Amino acid sequence: MRIMTYPVEQGRDITDFGSSGVKFCPLTRIGRGGVAVMHVAAGGEIGRHPATVDQLFVVVAGRGSVCGHDGVWEPIATGKAAFWAAGEEHTTRADEPLVAVVIEVSQETVANHPAS
Numbered sequence: 001m002r003i004m005t006y007p008v009e010q011g012r013d014i015t016d017f018g019s020s021g022v023k024f025c026p027l028t029r030i031g032r033g034g035v036a037v038m039h040v041a042a043g044g045e046i047g048r049h050p051a052t053v054d055q056l057f058v059v060v061a062g063r064g065s066v067c068g069h070d071g072v073w074e075p076i077a078t079g080k081a082a083f084w085a086a087g088e089e090h091t092t093r094a095d096e097p098l099v100a101v102v103i104e105v106s107q108e109t110v111a112n113h114p115a116s
Contacts, residue, residue, distance in 0.1 A: 004027065006025035006027065006037045007025075008023050008025070008039045010025065011023030011024055011025040011037075011039060012024045012025075012026075014038075014046065016047065016049065017046075017047030017048060017049040018045070018047035018048075019044075019045060019046050019047040020044050020045055021040055021041030021042075021043060021044020021045070021094070022038060022039070022040050022041075022044055022045075022046055023038070023039040024036055024038055025037040025038070025039070030104075030105065031105075031106055032052065032053050032104075032106040033053045033054075033103075033104035033105040033106050034104055035101065035102070035103050035104075036101075036102045036104075037099065037100070037101055037102070038057075038099070038100045038101075038102050039097070039098070039099055040062075040064065040092065040093075040094040040097070040098040040099075040100070041094060041097060042094055042095065042096045042097050043093075043094065043095075044093070044094050044098075045091065045092065045093040045094070046091055046092040046093075047091060048067075048089055048090065048091040049089065049090070049091070050087050050088065050089050050090075051084040051085065051086055051087060051088050051090060051104075052086065052104070053086050053104045053105060053106040054083070054084070054085055054086050054104070054105055054106070055083070055084045055086075055090075055102060055103070055104045056081055056082075056083050056102070056103040056104075057076075057081060057082045057083075057084070057092065057100050057102055058081040058100055058101045058102075058103070059076050059077060059078055059079070059080055059081065059098060059099070059100045060078060060099050060100060060101055061078055061097070061098065061099040062077070062078065062094060062095075062096050062097050062098030062099055063075065063076065063077035063078065063094075063095050063096055063098065064076055064077075064092060064093050064094035064095050064096070064098045065092070065093050065095070066082040066090065066091070066092045067090060067091045067092075068082075068084060068088055068089070068090050069088050069089050069090070076092075086106070
């Protein structure tokens with residue numbers, strides 16, 4: 001077993017696409033995808049951008065809103081997740097400090113993964 005840490009202070013500030021109050025803490029890479037922890041400060045926002053691969057945004061603490069290609073904001077909170085398909089424009093904002101595990105997987109990675 002290996003214990004990993006991902007303190008918010010060591011996260012990378014994300015400012016692309018007008019993002020603010022966002023820290024990105026990568027855990028692992030998988031082909032073109034990966035797994036990371038994102039911290040979004042209260043009032044912070046991940047700016048609107050296209051998903052590079054399929055993306056699952058799992059909120060593990062806090063609450064906010066997410067928006068996909070249709071432009072409709074939906075509330076999201078601890079215990080909920082948003083899925084965006086590769087190429088889908090999306091954005092996230094936090095009403096209170098929000099922590100999410102982001103799982104990005106390209107279809108080619110899934111297709112090439114051996115079945116158990």
